[in-house]
Amino acid sequence: MNSGIIQSVSGPLVTATGLEEAKIRDICYVGEAKLVGEIIQIREDEAFIQVYEETSMVGPGEPVFPTGQPLSVELGPGMMSSMFDGIQRPLKDIATQSNSSFIARGIEVASLDRDRVWHFTPVAKVGDKVQEGDIIGEVQETKVINHKIMVPIGVTGIVKEIHEGDFKVEDTVYVLETAEGDREFNMIQRWAIRQPRKIAEKHEPTTPLITGQRVIDTLFPVAKGGAAAVPGPFGAGKTVVQHQIAKWADVDIVVYVGCGERGNEMTEVINEFPELVDPNTGESIMDRTILIANTSDMPVAAREASIYTGITIAEYFRDMGYSVAIMADSTSRWAEALREISGRLEEMPGDEGYPAYLGSRLAEYYERAGFVTTIGQPAREGSITAISAVSPPGGDTSEPVTQNTQRVVKVFWGLDATLARRRHFPAIHWLSSYSLYSSDLNKKLNERLGMDWDAAVTHTRSLLQQEAELDEIVRLVGVDSLSDSDRAKLLVAAMIRTDYLQQNAYDDVDTYTSLKKQSEMLQTILHFEDKVKHALELGTHITDVIEGTVELRERIGRMKYIHEDQVETAYGEIREVIDAVIRQVVQDGGDA
Numbered sequence: 001m002n003s004g005i006i007q008s009v010s011g012p013l014v015t016a017t018g019l020e021e022a023k024i025r026d027i028c029y030v031g032e033a034k035l036v037g038e039i040i041q042i043r044e045d046e047a048f049i050q051v052y053e054e055t056s057m058v059g060p061g062e063p064v065f066p067t068g069q070p071l072s073v074e075l076g077p078g079m080m081s082s083m084f085d086g087i088q089r090p091l092k093d094i095a096t097q098s099n100s101s102f103i104a105r106g107i108e109v110a111s112l113d114r115d116r117v118w119h120f121t122p123v124a125k126v127g128d129k130v131q132e133g134d135i136i137g138e139v140q141e142t143k144v145i146n147h148k149i150m151v152p153i154g155v156t157g158i159v160k161e162i163h164e165g166d167f168k169v170e171d172t173v174y175v176l177e178t179a180e181g182d183r184e185f186n187m188i189q190r191w192a193i194r195q196p197r198k199i200a201e202k203h204e205p206t207t208p209l210i211t212g213q214r215v216i217d218t219l220f221p222v223a224k225g226g227a228a229a230v231p232g233p234f235g236a237g238k239t240v241v242q243h244q245i246a247k248w249a250d251v252d253i254v255v256y257v258g259c260g261e262r263g264n265e266m267t268e269v270i271n272e273f274p275e276l277v278d279p280n281t282g283e284s285i286m287d288r289t290i291l292i293a294n295t296s297d298m299p300v301a302a303r304e305a306s307i308y309t310g311i312t313i314a315e316y317f318r319d320m321g322y323s324v325a326i327m328a329d330s331t332s333r334w335a336e337a338l339r340e341i342s343g344r345l346e347e348m349p350g351d352e353g354y355p356a357y358l359g360s361r362l363a364e365y366y367e368r369a370g371f372v373t374t375i376g377q378p379a380r381e382g383s384i385t386a387i388s389a390v391s392p393p394g395g396d397t398s399e400p401v402t403q404n405t406q407r408v409v410k411v412f413w414g415l416d417a418t419l420a421r422r423r424h425f426p427a428i429h430w431l432s433s434y435s436l437y438s439s440d441l442n443k444k445l446n447e448r449l450g451m452d453w454d455a456a457v458t459h460t461r462s463l464l465q466q467e468a469e470l471d472e473i474v475r476l477v478g479v480d481s482l483s484d485s486d487r488a489k490l491l492v493a494a495m496i497r498t499d500y501l502q503q504n505a506y507d508d509v510d511t512y513t514s515l516k517k518q519s520e521m522l523q524t525i526l527h528f529e530d531k532v533k534h535a536l537e538l539g540t541h542i543t544d545v546i547e548g549t550v551e552l553r554e555r556i557g558r559m560k561y562i563h564e565d566q567v568e569t570a571y572g573e574i575r576e577v578i579d580a581v582i583r584q585v586v587q588d589g590g591d592a
Contacts, residue, residue: 004047004064006031012301013344014049016064022047025194027072029065031058033106036087038071038305041345050341052087052302053105070192073309074111075316076169077118077139077147077187080253081286083270084111086294086306088313103298112169112188120149120173120187122162131156132198133319133376136174139187142287144278145253148320149173150376152189153198189316193308197315201373208441209325209385212248212279212512213241215428215501218457218522220435221442222411224251224323225371225383228435229331229405232415233395236427239265241413242327242389244426244505247276247285248512251385252322254289257310260303260333263295279512296333303337311368314384318372321380326369330389331362335401351400359404366408410436424502430464449519456522460496463529467493484542485533491546492529499557500525509561520571521559527575528556531582540589548585552578 004018014030014037022028022039030037030051035058041048049064073088083091085103088111098104124136132153141147157176167173172184191197205223222228230238239261246254246269258266269291276285290313294306307328314324328334335358342355350356369386373379386409392399395417397406406412416429435441442454466489470482479487500521504510513521532545555574562570 001066001068004028004066006058006060006062006064007046008060009055009058010344011340012051012055012299013341014051014055014058014064016047016049017045019047019064019066020045022066022068025070025192027067027069029067030055031062031064033058034065034108035106037064037301039066040341048345050301050304051299052305053103053299070194071305072190072192073312075189075191075313076112076149077141078112078116078169079290079313080141080145080147081289083291083293084309085298086259086292086302086309088292088309091293114168114170117166117168118187120164120167122164122174124159124162124174126159126162128159129157130159130176131376133374135320135376135378136162143283144281144287145322149187150189150319151176152185153375155183155185157183191312191316193305193312196368197312197319198375199319199372200375203371203373203381205371205383205437206440206444207371207383208437208445210250210515211245212514213244213426214503214513214518214521215426215430216245216413217513217515217518219430219438219461219501220411220413220428220433221438222385222387222435223371223437223441224385225369226411226437227366227369227386227388227409228411228413229388229390229402229409230413230415231390231392231397231402231405232420232427233392233417236395236415236417236420237425238389238391238415239329240505241415241426241428242329242387243269243272244511245325245387246289246327247273248279249325249385250280251325252288253314253317253324254285255292255310255314255324255326256289257292257294257306257326257328259294259306259328259330260296260300260337261329263297265329266291266293266295279514300337300340303334304341307331307334307365311365311384311386315368318382318384319374319376321374321382323383323385325385325387328386328388330391331365331405332389332391332401335362354400358400359407362401362404363408366405424497425505426501426503428501430461430501431468445515449515451519451523453519456519456526459526460522463489463493463496484536487542488529488532488536488545491542492525492532495525495528495553495556499560503560507561509563513560514564514567517562517564517567520567524556524559524571524574524578528552528578528582531578535582535586535589538586540586544589545582545585548588549581552581 004016007015026039028037035053037049037051040050093109118139122137134151135148137149139147157178160177161175169187205225207224209224274286294303314326369384371383392402413428414432415427419427445453
């Protein structure tokens with residue numbers, strides 16, 4: 001393919017001529033430094049190239065070398081526990097090769113380690129007829145991830161050769177006899193990041209994703225294969241919420257995309273994750289995590305590509321039958337990159353300068369999440385749960401990115417600045433958030449927990465709603481104007497907020513709460529409410545209840561720090577103490 005000539009350079013946007021054979025989305029190497037770029041628009045004889053690296057010192061007259069291939073990722077053993085930039089270049093290898101903490105321009109590093117040796121175990125045998133998506137072999141990539149080698153999409157044939165042994169990713173491990181002749185295959189697949197991978201069927205998500213975060217699992221659950229957004233102002237805790245889900249969610253694999261956020265946040269992930277133990281496997285969390293970093297000081301064009309890189313990697317592991325969670329922090333920074341590129345292309349702007357196609361691009365991304373039946377044999381199901389932070393300027397959720405996101409996601413965890421200032425974390429507000437999966441998932445949890453979980457959650461929501469309404473009355477006429485039963489509701493709602501919904505991400509015990517422990521905690525608070533109601537019915541005054549249960553409520557407030565292995569006995573003991581204390585309060589009130 002003939003090379004072209006640069007005509008102009010405007011930040012990350014380069015225009016070139018002489019690329020008559022090139023197509024939209026083709027990758028090019030720009031300038032003498034051979035910077036990686038992608039053709040995003042063609043007008044007559046001019047090609048507009050989005051460059052994924054810094055374009056300083058690149059000028060008109062320099063050559064452009066087209067590859068004829070779209071921006072793609074390499075998929076194969078070696079991705080797990082790795083950290084890539086927005087276009088899947090391994091940052092550790094770049095640092096070693098360039099001997100610098102910064103990415104050198106024009107550097108070329110293979111996405112997958114070409115020297116590492118993997119043990120390949122065949123699943124298919126000579127003579128088997130295989131087609132796209134079939135599992136043909138396995139590689140134990142980490143202690144918890146068995147990497148399944150699949151027949152590439154679009155390939156059908158008969159196994160002519162297949163070998164067990166130790167191989168590098170580029171070594172031939174099997175040969176297929178196809179209609180076009182014999183073809184050799186290694187362990188690498190390449191896939192264009194903007195094209196969804198093929199599936200057999202998509203289903204309605206019905207399995208709850210347990211995150212270990214009480215406010216999420218109880219009030220606003222998300223399903224495996226669902227989509228959730230975490231909008232909130234600066235300092236409200238979006239990143240910590242995503243970190244917590246990445247650490248503790250009951251998924252097989254996590255793909256974490258740091259998209260335009262501060263470098264210290266990715267540093268925190270790099271430092272923390274290797275030290276954490278996955279409660280589901282007992283191994284390091286990094287054994288099931290892939291990090292993609294495109295921080296705020298990296299080229300803005302690569303930021304736009306980073307979430308597609310992440311979702312493509314997630315689809316690859318989903319096709320193996322794994323449940324995957326992809327975290328994007330944040331889609332607002334991705335949208336800003338989209339806006340910048342659109343402005344340089346002189347496209348007609350939409351709301352607040354964002355391109356008119358912002359909504360459709362967001363919908364395309366979230367649509368790639370889901371619970372699916374994969375192609376190929378053996379039959380398997382996998383899921384991708386997309387959880388994205390949104391950073392509206394000034395916390396204004398009426399801005400375009402939040403509004404377009406809200407149209408396509410079914411779970412909305414609205415972070416509140418007022419809660420954050422009170423040091424109530426996670427600062428997910430129970431009145432502005434919602435989950436459209438809640439009813440169906442709660443009914444499914446009824447069986448798992450052996451209780452009417454749906455009724456308990458519905459009652460909890462009702463108490464929090466009533467508290468908000470009663471607070472309005474209290475502000476106008478004072479708490480003494482309320483009836484005893486209403487004051488009891490305020491008392492219990494306050495316990496739910498501070499003793500249940502509030503959770504310390506940095507406490508070794510409170511950072512994660514199993515579903516069993518959540519049910520025990522909630523039942524304990526609701527048991528306290530039942531006993532208080534009974535005391536009031538017997539004529540006890542609410543003031544006596546409040547004064548007589550100070551120590552009891554302090555003990556209930558400390559129950560979040562009970563270890564998981566003590567759940568079976570500890571909460572039963574607390575409920576027995578509740579019975580005894582309330583009984584004593586009733587007796588003392590009767591004596592008075």
